[in-house]
Amino acid sequence: MAQPRILVIGGGLAGLAATMRLAELGVHVDLLSLVPVKRSHSVCAQGGINSVNALTRQQGDTEWKHFDDTVYGGDFLQHQPPVKEMADWGPRIVDLMDRLGVPFNRTPEGFRDQRRFGGTLFKRTSFAGATTGQQLLYALDEQVRRREAEGLVSKYEFWDFLAPVIDDQGRCRGAVCQDLVTMQFRSFPADAVVLATGGNGLIYGRSTMSMVCTGSAVSRAYQAGAWYGNGEFIQVHPTAIPGADKLRLMSESARGEGGRVWVPRKPQDARDPRDIPEAERCYFLEERYPKYGNLVPRDIATREIFDICTNEGLSVEKDRLCVYLDLTHIPREILDRKLGGILEIYEKFQGVDPRNVPMKIFPAVHYSMGGLWVDYERSSSGGMAEGSPRNQRTSVPGMYAIGECDYQYHGANRLGANSLLSCIFSGLFVAPSLLAAREEVAGAADSTGLFEAEIRHQEERHRELLGRTAGTENPYELHQQLGSLMTRVATVVRRNEQLAEAYDEVCGMEERWHRCAVSDTGNWTNQNVVFTKSLGDMFPIAKLIIKGALLRDECRGAHYKPDFAMPGIEATDPIEKRAEAERWCDRFEANTNKWLKSTIAVCDADGNPEINYQDVDTSLLPPRPRLYGLVGGEVIEEVWKERLAARSAENGRVELAAAGAAT
Amino acid sequence: MIRAVEGFETGHEAVAATGPVPPAGRVRVRILRQDVTGGESYWERYEVPHEPNMNVISVLQKIAAQARTQDGRRVAPVAWDCSCLEEVCGSCTMLINGRTRMACSALVDKLLDENGGELELRPMSKFPVVRDLVVDRNRLFRSLERVKAWVPVDDSYDHGPGPRISPEQQQDAYPLTECISCGCCMEACPQFTKIELVRQETESEADFEIRRRKAFDSNFLGPHAISQAMLFNSHPTGKMIADERLEALTSKGGIQMCGNAQNCVAVCPKHIPLTRSIARAGRAATVWAIKRLFDR
Numbered sequence: 001m002a003q004p005r006i007l008v009i010g011g012g013l014a015g016l017a018a019t020m021r022l023a024e025l026g027v028h029v030d031l032l033s034l035v036p037v038k039r040s041h042s043v044c045a046q047g048g049i050n051s052v053n054a055l056t057r058q059q060g061d062t063e064w065k066h067f068d069d070t071v072y073g074g075d076f077l078q079h080q081p082p083v084k085e086m087a088d089w090g091p092r093i094v095d096l097m098d099r100l101g102v103p104f105n106r107t108p109e110g111f112r113d114q115r116r117f118g119g120t121l122f123k124r125t126s127f128a129g130a131t132t133g134q135q136l137l138y139a140l141d142e143q144v145r146r147r148e149a150e151g152l153v154s155k156y157e158f159w160d161f162l163a164p165v166i167d168d169q170g171r172c173r174g175a176v177c178q179d180l181v182t183m184q185f186r187s188f189p190a191d192a193v194v195l196a197t198g199g200n201g202l203i204y205g206r207s208t209m210s211m212v213c214t215g216s217a218v219s220r221a222y223q224a225g226a227w228y229g230n231g232e233f234i235q236v237h238p239t240a241i242p243g244a245d246k247l248r249l250m251s252e253s254a255r256g257e258g259g260r261v262w263v264p265r266k267p268q269d270a271r272d273p274r275d276i277p278e279a280e281r282c283y284f285l286e287e288r289y290p291k292y293g294n295l296v297p298r299d300i301a302t303r304e305i306f307d308i309c310t311n312e313g314l315s316v317e318k319d320r321l322c323v324y325l326d327l328t329h330i331p332r333e334i335l336d337r338k339l340g341g342i343l344e345i346y347e348k349f350q351g352v353d354p355r356n357v358p359m360k361i362f363p364a365v366h367y368s369m370g371g372l373w374v375d376y377e378r379s380s381s382g383g384m385a386e387g388s389p390r391n392q393r394t395s396v397p398g399m400y401a402i403g404e405c406d407y408q409y410h411g412a413n414r415l416g417a418n419s420l421l422s423c424i425f426s427g428l429f430v431a432p433s434l435l436a437a438r439e440e441v442a443g444a445a446d447s448t449g450l451f452e453a454e455i456r457h458q459e460e461r462h463r464e465l466l467g468r469t470a471g472t473e474n475p476y477e478l479h480q481q482l483g484s485l486m487t488r489v490a491t492v493v494r495r496n497e498q499l500a501e502a503y504d505e506v507c508g509m510e511e512r513w514h515r516c517a518v519s520d521t522g523n524w525t526n527q528n529v530v531f532t533k534s535l536g537d538m539f540p541i542a543k544l545i546i547k548g549a550l551l552r553d554e555c556r557g558a559h560y561k562p563d564f565a566m567p568g569i570e571a572t573d574p575i576e577k578r579a580e581a582e583r584w585c586d587r588f589e590a591n592t593n594k595w596l597k598s599t600i601a602v603c604d605a606d607g608n609p610e611i612n613y614q615d616v617d618t619s620l621l622p623p624r625p626r627l628y629g630l631v632g633g634e635v636i637e638e639v640w641k642e643r644l645a646a647r648s649a650e651n652g653r654v655e656l657a658a659a660g661a662a663t
Numbered sequence: 664m665i666r667a668v669e670g671f672e673t674g675h676e677a678v679a680a681t682g683p684v685p686p687a688g689r690v691r692v693r694i695l696r697q698d699v700t701g702g703e704s705y706w707e708r709y710e711v712p713h714e715p716n717m718n719v720i721s722v723l724q725k726i727a728a729q730a731r732t733q734d735g736r737r738v739a740p741v742a743w744d745c746s747c748l749e750e751v752c753g754s755c756t757m758l759i760n761g762r763t764r765m766a767c768s769a770l771v772d773k774l775l776d777e778n779g780g781e782l783e784l785r786p787m788s789k790f791p792v793v794r795d796l797v798v799d800r801n802r803l804f805r806s807l808e809r810v811k812a813w814v815p816v817d818d819s820y821d822h823g824p825g826p827r828i829s830p831e832q833q834q835d836a837y838p839l840t841e842c843i844s845c846g847c848c849m850e851a852c853p854q855f856t857k858i859e860l861v862r863q864e865t866e867s868e869a870d871f872e873i874r875r876r877k878a879f880d881s882n883f884l885g886p887h888a889i890s891q892a893m894l895f896n897s898h899p900t901g902k903m904i905a906d907e908r909l910e911a912l913t914s915k916g917g918i919q920m921c922g923n924a925q926n927c928v929a930v931c932p933k934h935i936p937l938t939r940s941i942a943r944a945g946r947a948a949t950v951w952a953i954k955r956l957f958d959r
Contacts, residue, residue, distance in 0.1 A: 024818055036804065038844055039752040098825035101814040101898050103837045110827035128837070134751055135840055142813035149808050181793055210746040244714055245721045245767075246748040337834070341841070345749050348768050349718075428819065476728035519730035520739035524699050525794035527742050528727070 004438045005030065007175060007190035009161045009217055011037025013133070013420060014403025015196030016140035017427025018434075023147035025431060030188055031144070032156040032177055034212045038141045041198050041210040042423065045133020046251035046342050048125035049097070049420040051090030053114055056122040063087045066124065068621060070418055073119040073297045074369070074411025075557040075626050076596060077230065079617040082376050082408050085383035086425045093424050094126050100139035103128050105338065115256045115338070117416040119297040125417040130251055130341040136420055160530060161217045164193055164224050164399055165447065165454050171440075172398035173447040176454045178462075180530060183523045185458050187451035191438040194392075194400040194430060195221055196423075199368040203538045203545070204491070205483015207365035208240050208249040216534035218372055218405050219541050226394040228601040228609075229407030230370035231541065232548035233558050235414055236491050237366030238301035239325055241346060247364035248349060250325060251342050252416040254359075255294040257334070259327045261285050261305070262358075263314040273316075273324055273358045284308055289629035296628055299413045299558045302363040306492045309362070316360055324358035365491060367419060369410040369558065370545075372401035373600055376408070382620050387432040389440060398437060402426035407598070412557020465529050471517030475532040478516065482509055482535075486542060490549055494561050499550040506546060510539040510607075544601035544609035551611055554595045566591075569632025581635040585643060588625050596623055622648075685780065688713050690771060691733065692722055694741055695785040697792045700799075701861055704792070708733040709741075719759060719766035719774070720745055722782065723796075743796040750932060753843030756850070757796045758785040763850040765932050787850045791859040802858065803846050805879045806888035810911045814901045826899040839894040839940065841933045848886040848927035848937055854920045855883050883920040884912075886927035890940035896947065909951040918944050 004027050008015045011033040019029045031037065052061050067087035071078060098104060098112065104126050105113040114123040128135040147153045158180040164172045165187070174189040200215025201207030222228045239254065239261075240247040255261070262281045269276060285304060286293045294301075305323050309315035316322050327335060327343075332355050335343060346354045373395055377388035384391055392400045392408075402423070409422040489495075489502040513536050520528035554564050566587060571577045597613035604610050624640055627633035685691040690713045697704040710733045711725040727740040745755040748767040755766040760778045774782055790798035849855045858878050862871040892908040895901035912918045918941065927937045 021819055035746055035752070035754065036800075036844075038804070039746055039754050041747065041752075043751045043843075044747050044749065092821040095821065095824045096819055099814070099816050099822065099900065101825070101895070101901060103828075103833050103840050106828055106830040106833045108830060110829050112824070128840070131751065131841060134843075138840065139814075142807075143816070143819075145804070145808055146811070146813045146815070210752065211748065212746050244717055245724060248749045341751075345751075348750065349716075349770075351770075474728060476724070519737065522698070522739060525742050525797055526739075528730075528740050 004028070004435065005190045006434050007032065007188050007193045008196060009033075009175070009194065010040070010196035010198060010403070010405070011141075011144075011155075012040035012042035012196060012198055012403060013137055013140060013423035014427040015040075015194070016137065016144050017424045018194055018196065018402060018430050019153055020140055020143045020147065021428050021431035022434065023144070023150075023152040025435065026152070027435065029153050030156060030190065031153055032159045032161060032188070034158065034160060034180070036157045037144070037155065038138065040137060041213055042137040042420075043134040044208070044210060044249060045136075045420055046130045046249060047117060047253035047256065048115060048127035048132045048417045049094060049136065050117065050124045050415070050417040051094045051126065051421065052087075052124060053091065053094070053112070053126070055114065056124055059122065061122045061124070063090065065122070066090060069120045070409070070415055071411065071621055072624070072626060073415040074413050076618060076621075076623040077233070077411030077556060077598065077616060078409060079376065079598075080620040081378045081382055081617060082384050084620060085379075085429070086409055086422055088383060089425050089429070090421055093421060093428070097136055097139055097424070100143060102135045102139045105129065115253060116295060117256050118252055118292070118295045118301070119415040125253075125256065127253065127338075129337075130253055130339045130343075133420060136424070140424075161195075161197070161220065162458050163220050163454055164396065165450050166224060166396060167445065167447055167450055169444070170225075170397065171444065172396050173441070173444070173450065176451065176458055178458070181525050183462075183526055185455045187455060189447060189451065191441050192398055192400060192434045194402060194434065195372065195394075195405055196401075196403045196427065197405045199404045200538070200541055201365050201368070202479075203482065203542050204234075204365040204486045205480055206243075206245070206247050208237055208247055209366070214534040214538060215368070215541050216537040218401075219537035221372060221394065221396070221399065221401075222601075223537070223540055223603050223607065224396070225603070226396050226399060226401075227373035228370065228541070228544055229373035229598050230412075230548070231544040231601055232490070232552060232599060233369035233412050234365060234491065234545065235298060235367035235369060235558050236302045236363045238298055238305055238363050239361040240364035240366070241349060241359070242320065242322065242362055242364075243349060248345060249342075249364075249366065250346065250359060250361050251339075252295075252298070254325060254327060254339060254342065257327075257338050258330050259294065259325050260329075261294055261301075261323055261325055263308055263316060263323050265314075267313050268316070268318050273326075274328065282308075282314065292628060297413055297415060299560070300628055302492055303560060305363055322360040322362045325361045326358040327354055328356060328358060363492060365487065367410075367414055368404060369407070369412065369414055370599075371405045371407040373598070374401050374406045374408050378617070384429070386429065387436055389433050389436040391433040392426055392430040393433070393437070398441065400430055400434065400437075402430050412559060462529070465518055465532060466521050466523075468517055469521060471515045473512045473516045475513075475516045475518075475528075475535050478509060478512060479535050479538075482506070482538060482542060486545070490545055492560065494549050494559065495563065496550060496553075496561070499546055503543065503546045503550065506539060506542050513539065540603060540607050540609070544611075547609050547611055548599045548601060552595065552599065554591055556595065568630040569635055577632060577635050578639070581632065581639045584636050585625070585639050592623050685710055690717075690722060690775065690782060691780065692726070692782040692784060694795070696741065696795050697786070698794065700791055700793055701859070707738065713771070717771045719769040719771065719782070719784070720748055720755065722771060723766070741796065742794040751843055753845035756787055756845045756847055758787060758850075759783070763787060763847045763930050765845060768932065787846060789850050789855055789857045790846065791857070800844075800846050802879045803844055803849065803885065803887065805876065806884045807891060809880060809884060810888045810892040810908050811904060812888065812891040812895055814895065814898055815904050816900065828899070832897070836894055836897060838933075838935055839890055842887055842890065842935055843933060844887065845932060846887075847930045847932060851926035851930040852883070852886060853924050853926065854922045855885055858882060880916065882916045884916055886921075886937045886941060889918055889921070889944045890935060890937050893940040893943050893947075906951065909948055912944055913948050913952060918948055921945075
């Protein structure tokens with residue numbers, strides 16, 4: 001058999017981890033990226049990376065609990081075996097990154113220090129100042145550079161993935177890509193193509209994501225037939241710094257290190273925040289969620305901040321919605337050592353020192369839990385079977401997806417500091433699967449003609465765009481309009497009538513896109529035409545996000561529809577309370593039966609999403625209500641546990657239930 | 664006349680920054696443009712609406728959207744590099760009012776004050792221009808390869824945690840790991856000179872790449888690479904190939920090129936103690952050279 005060729009698209013944490021592991025196995029990798037890989041969006045991750053560690057283990061933590069927190073935090077929407085495998089790999093991944101030279105913060109004795117992140121009660125998060133993503137990315141970038149020097153990796157930086165090439169057996173045989181400097185098209189035949197292209201925040205206009213996070217690569221794969229899973233689940237990060245060009249992230253680690261979120265009790269209190277006495281401040285997260293305090297899962301913190309500003313009118317400013325995130329009670333020296341990087345960002349862009357003055361923050365679109373649907377093979381121990389060609393494979397054989405652009409690990413809501421883990425994990429784990437995939441392609445028909453045809457098609461499309469000088473639409477303005485619409489209807493609070501209207505509006509915008517004029521008709525570093533192309537690819541994804549949200553009549557994780565919310569217990573009388581909890585659990589069960597399903601979008605011939613649903617593998621951990629801070633949660637929990645115990649006894653699944661109850 | 668800001672004037676001839684004051688609520692920008700690699704450069708003026716707290720990226724975004732010069736002429740939008748917009752990806756380096764810095768963290772109001780109400784943007788002068796404000800910084804990454812800026816681990820399998828490291832050591836290393844490969848230090852360094860090669864018609868892409876690497880490898884590494892070499896030479900596993908890095912640092916284009924102008928440390932957006940790294944590298948190189956002399 002000829003030497004295998006693997007094409008990795010995207011050089012963030014996931015793409016680099018896969019490349020490193022493949023090169024180590026002696027496989028040649030073509031690594032293609034919109035930007036030099038060291039500048040990928042993973043650099044923006046700040047807070048840290050989760051894993052069970054020596055300390056938490058002695059406090060009763062286990063890989064199983066990390067798995068449980070992740071699944072519970074994600075509202076049970078993930079298939080469980082891949083999540084279990086990831087949690088099991090956590091400790092060795094952090095160890096590996098440590099060996100690669102990541103400057104993790106240290107305890108006085110020289111061990112890795114950890115901080116606490118949202119959705120857990122354990123200090124599981126290893127961190128390198130407040131620039132953990134940057135440090136992890138650099139460590140992998142360095143290893144890949146080393147392999148590049150050995151001749152095992154060829155980098156194609158400033159290249160754009162345009163389309164997979166799929167043969168008549170339905171198998172992906174490579175891709176056609178474009179050099180963004182010379183604008184030349186080129187074939188990349190490969191035994192397997194791996195997409196590691198990250199999120200799609202730019203569909204929302206401004207977000208915490210980098211300018212390259214247009215989602216266009218994934219959209220092109222989707223339009224070529226790959227399924228898209230759980231598109232409607234978009235994480236809105238509770239704390240970002242509003243800006244005209246971008247909403248800059250203020251890491252959850254600010255709260256992990258003791259930061260407190262509050263608003264003045266008096267609406268738009270004009271006093272200097274430092275002069276407002278404690279009694280006149282409302283620490284609303286601490287008041288409403290005494291157990292988790294400021295570290296409730298992100299979807300909840302986001303809704304509370306949104307709610308206190310919009311419904312209760314307690315925004316710090318009148319014209320610009322925001323709340324205080326306060327670090328001023330923490331000594332300056334500690335802040336500099338543990339959070340320096342992010343505080344500098346605030347200071348640089350806002351001109352105010354957050355060590356002295358409380359920061360003003362507001363939620364912003366941050367992460368795509370959804371992404372390309374990928375498969376896995378369950379192992380006998382309930383994890384993933386290492387080396388199976390099915391792992392991380394999209395619905396198109398030969399095409400794989402890893403990192404933020406797959407839908408696999410975070411369900412309906414991602415916990416902080418789990419994304420760096422899922423990216424590195426899926427990157428490392430996919431490598432042997434790719435080698436196995438290569439066996440499948442052996443003896444396949446020659447694909448040269450397919451590539452030539454695809455290049456011609458892309459050239460034609462490109463020429464057509466360059467010819468559109470007389471168009472009436474401005475792509476940049478159209479992008480802004482799409483972003484405002486998506487932010488208004490498909491973020492924190494979702495309502496069916498708005499979503500239905502928005503779907504038609506997006507279709508209208510897509511129509512208008514065909515009338516976009518390009519202002520640059522040249523064939524050298526033409527950013528204008530590249531942007532216009534990627535804008536065109538945002539609409540299919542925007543449509544599947546909206547349609548998925550419209551059809552899903554429930555609240556789950558980041559997807560919140562007030563019309564379908566399940567409020568807490570109102571009764572105060574114990575018997576009535578109990579009865580209400582029984583009814584609550586009945587409703588929860590009915591809802592679980594109906595909606596605990598992955599949303600699968602398939603692109604039809606007109607570019608519209610057909611939505612199907614797929615059962616979720618909950619074989620390891622039975623779904624249970626997510627009760628963070630819910631009024632009457634303790635009664636509901638009691639009722640739920642009784643039901644679960646009864647059912648387990650019935651089903652003879654006593655063993656599993658015991659493991660679940662132990663957590 | 665361009666104002667020499669903190670002495671780092673990089674010597675491109677500029678047009679006079681005079682002209683009528685822009686109308687209230689407008690920002691006037693002068694950009695040095697170039698259509699292709701090796702092409703002629705020329706100035707163009709733009710005007711965009713002012714917004715509170717705006718940065719240079721927002722100005723460029725507005726210019727892209729309007730694609731017209733100040734006098735209303737339709738032009739191709741200005742090309743520039745950017746990605747994260749929070750000064751951590753290192754993409755958007757350019758010369759802003761004559762000074763090398765990141766465009767995302769350059770706030771317009773301050774810039775207008777210092778430059779008589781007009782903003783001036785030019786591409787970096789030490790790297791070949793690709794188009795407009797986009798430059799080719801391949802050499803920067805090649806330098807990292809030259810000094811083997813990595814920890815030479817056996818493999819990525821599980822071998823337990825890395826070495827124990829004291830908090831002091833971590834805090835000493837951490838600032839060096841924050842280098843975003845922006846190239847500001849190279850731009851400001853008087854010893855770092857531009858290499859711009861053109862591929863010959865008869866030359867294959869691979870042959871051109873070999874020729875280009877050769878040119879890179881016999882010229883100055885740049886301050887960032889020296890600092891990275893010191894970072895990895897201080898890491899318990901990284902130092903296992905310390906000699907190979909010192910070899911690179913003492914070869915042609917190595918640390919001996921440094922003229923101690925100290926511009927690098929003054930322009931670094933991440934405040935990396937580059938001169939400290941260079942001083943350490945100098946000492947280590949001397950010791951290593953003497954040792955090698957005796958080992959012969």
